[in-house]
Amino acid sequence: MVDEKIVRYIASLARLHIETADEPKFARELEAILHYVEKLGALDVVHVKPTSHVLDVENVFRDDVIKPGLSREQALGISENTRDGSYKVPRVIE
Amino acid sequence: MTTFETVIGLEVHLQLKTKTKIFCGCRNEFGHEPNTNVCPVCLGLPGTLPVLNRQVLLDGVKVGLALRATINNFVKFDRKNYFYPDLPKGYQISQYDLPIARQGYLDIVVEGKSKRIGITRAHLEEDAGKLVHDAVNNCSLVDYNRTGTPLVEIVSEPDIRSSQEAYEYLTALKLTLSYLGVSDCDMEKGSLRCDANVSIRPLGQEKLGTKTELKNLNSFSALKRAVEFEVVRQTGVILSGGHIVQETLLWNDAQGTAVAMRSKEQAHDYRYFPEPDLVPFTLDEGQVQAVRESLPELPYVKLARLMAQYGLNHYDAFILVQDQGLADFFEACVKLPADAKKVANWLIGPLMKEMNERRIFFTGMSLTPQAMVAIIQKVEAGVISNIVGKDVLAIVLDTGKAVDAIIAENGLAQVSDDESIGKVVDEIIAANPAAVAEIKGGKAGAVGFLVGQAMKRMQGKANPKKINEILSRRLQDV
Numbered sequence: 001m002v003d004e005k006i007v008r009y010i011a012s013l014a015r016l017h018i019e020t021a022d023e024p025k026f027a028r029e030l031e032a033i034l035h036y037v038e039k040l041g042a043l044d045v046v047h048v049k050p051t052s053h054v055l056d057v058e059n060v061f062r063d064d065v066i067k068p069g070l071s072r073e074q075a076l077g078i079s080e081n082t083r084d085g086s087y088k089v090p091r092v093i094e
Numbered sequence: 095m096t097t098f099e100t101v102i103g104l105e106v107h108l109q110l111k112t113k114t115k116i117f118c119g120c121r122n123e124f125g126h127e128p129n130t131n132v133c134p135v136c137l138g139l140p141g142t143l144p145v146l147n148r149q150v151l152l153d154g155v156k157v158g159l160a161l162r163a164t165i166n167n168f169v170k171f172d173r174k175n176y177f178y179p180d181l182p183k184g185y186q187i188s189q190y191d192l193p194i195a196r197q198g199y200l201d202i203v204v205e206g207k208s209k210r211i212g213i214t215r216a217h218l219e220e221d222a223g224k225l226v227h228d229a230v231n232n233c234s235l236v237d238y239n240r241t242g243t244p245l246v247e248i249v250s251e252p253d254i255r256s257s258q259e260a261y262e263y264l265t266a267l268k269l270t271l272s273y274l275g276v277s278d279c280d281m282e283k284g285s286l287r288c289d290a291n292v293s294i295r296p297l298g299q300e301k302l303g304t305k306t307e308l309k310n311l312n313s314f315s316a317l318k319r320a321v322e323f324e325v326v327r328q329t330g331v332i333l334s335g336g337h338i339v340q341e342t343l344l345w346n347d348a349q350g351t352a353v354a355m356r357s358k359e360q361a362h363d364y365r366y367f368p369e370p371d372l373v374p375f376t377l378d379e380g381q382v383q384a385v386r387e388s389l390p391e392l393p394y395v396k397l398a399r400l401m402a403q404y405g406l407n408h409y410d411a412f413i414l415v416q417d418q419g420l421a422d423f424f425e426a427c428v429k430l431p432a433d434a435k436k437v438a439n440w441l442i443g444p445l446m447k448e449m450n451e452r453r454i455f456f457t458g459m460s461l462t463p464q465a466m467v468a469i470i471q472k473v474e475a476g477v478i479s480n481i482v483g484k485d486v487l488a489i490v491l492d493t494g495k496a497v498d499a500i501i502a503e504n505g506l507a508q509v510s511d512d513e514s515i516g517k518v519v520d521e522i523i524a525a526n527p528a529a530v531a532e533i534k535g536g537k538a539g540a541v542g543f544l545v546g547q548a549m550k551r552m553q554g555k556a557n558p559k560k561i562n563e564i565l566s567r568r569l570q571d572v
Binding site: 013014015051052053054055057058059060061062063064065066067068069070072075076078083084085086087088089090091092 | 112113114117118119120121127128129130131132133134136137139145146147148149150151170177178179192225226227228229232233234235236237238368370372373374375376
């Protein structure tokens with residue numbers, strides 16, 4: 001059962017701002033999605049081999065060779081919050 | 095009063111020292127300026143795809159085989175989902191139900207008794223970035239250089255029963271891993287990291303107690319101290335009628351305490367699912383066999399062999415195997431040939447001391463096994479004294495010059511001829527009538543004083559045995 005409390009929890013994990021007035025609506029919609037997916041549970045899959053990947057391809061490797069990446073300016077340029085060559089984020093308490 | 099048994103399982107993370115990261119071509123190296131070894135893949139930018147570094151898979155097989163584990167011939171990667179700023183994708187690529195290796199073991203020795211610690215699994219995953227917390231400005235700074243560093247996580251069975259066993263397990267594991275050449279295994283630099291799962295239960299009870307996970311154990315002593323702290327804490331909680339709460343604790347080594355990590359508490363539902371961006375991998379027996387054949391002789395096998403083959407005692411052999419280079423150097427010396435016990439004494443004593451002082455290692459060292467054995471032989475033959483031998487060793491390490499040349503150039507050869515020594519001994523006897531009188535009066539201790547005086551006169555280059563011999567003869571004549 002998805003209630004407003006779960007909606008708030010998921011929103012906080014995803015760092016999304018949700019208006020209190022919208023919480024019941026999201027709870028209803030998420031609940032409906034879960035119900036829809038639950039239909040899969042009706043299938044008997046005891047004899048079905050688990051799918052590790054949808055593509056029938058294996059062993060795609062890369063050699064251990066250095067390739068140029070991004071410059072620090074390019075890497076930090078995509079963020080609005082940087083300091084001392086690092087990305088700046090809200091403080092994580094530990 | 096109930097007696098409690100401690101149950102410990104260790105999770106060890108090993109950073110591999112491949113040239114590049116696990117899923118992209120960024121340089122995999124410690125100590126660069128923040129965010130200078132990054133690319134769209136390890137920054138988790140939309141539209142990018144990871145591609146597995148072949149060497150990482152092979153190194154993982156190597157670690158698995160060294161831990162006597164079974165290698166899975168079909169492996170896949172999975173997503174472990176959690177939100178944390180050090181993880182740009184919002185998930186870590188790890189391995190869940192099909193890890194690279196399972197069911198291995200490591201033998202440890204505690205209080206003279208051998209014990210086998212089971213290893214549940216070893217799996218491959220990517221490391222997260224580094225966070226620096228800034229309390230003053232109320233922010234955290236993120237460096238993604240470490241993101242995507244290849245890791246092998248080695249999970250032990252809950253077979254460990256004390257802080258001492260935990261310490262011995264980590265020591266044995268580090269030594270074994272250091273022989274493989276796949277990692278620096280440096281706890282200070284974080285290339286070897288350890289978490290401990292700790293619980294207690296009444297002695298004799300089958301069911302495991304509720305465990306807590308200790309993090310931030312940055313040294314061998316921190317592991318030991320943290321486990322001891324947690325066992326005392328849990329025992330106190332239970333004896334006072336409380337219950338243990340399953341949680342993650344952050345060890346503070348300076349304060350000697352552990353506090354609960356609040357932020358990670360909520361994130362225990364990782365919602366693992368198969369990683370759609372990576373196809374599965376297969377390993378045939380031929381590939382595994384090739385890696386098996388590339389394994390070096392492992393330390394505990396080497397230890398037993400050194401004792402059996404060269405008649406070394408456990409203490410000497412144990413020190414020699416702590417450094418693969420040292421053990422190899424030892425065997426190269428003995429094969430020249432040279433007496434095994436004497437070589438071991440010179441290596442463990444003077445050589446290690448001089449090398450540590452100079453912070454040098456066996457690779458690139460200017461001392462050859464031939465030069466080491468030459469020094470030992472000169473000392474044994476009485477050409478140079480033991481003390482001068484150590485000086486010669488130091489000079490070879492500094493200059494790389496030949497042993498004979500060093501002895502000749504610096505006039506270090508011992509004087510052993512009777513005539514030169516006899517002359518000095520006569521002078522000393524003449525100059526110290528009081529000491530001579532004491533010896534005549536039965537005080538043998540004064541002989542040592544006279545030998546010392548003669549040695550001093552000859553600037554330490556005289557053969558002390560010869561001085562003793564000649565002095566005793568002359569004293570009888572006085």
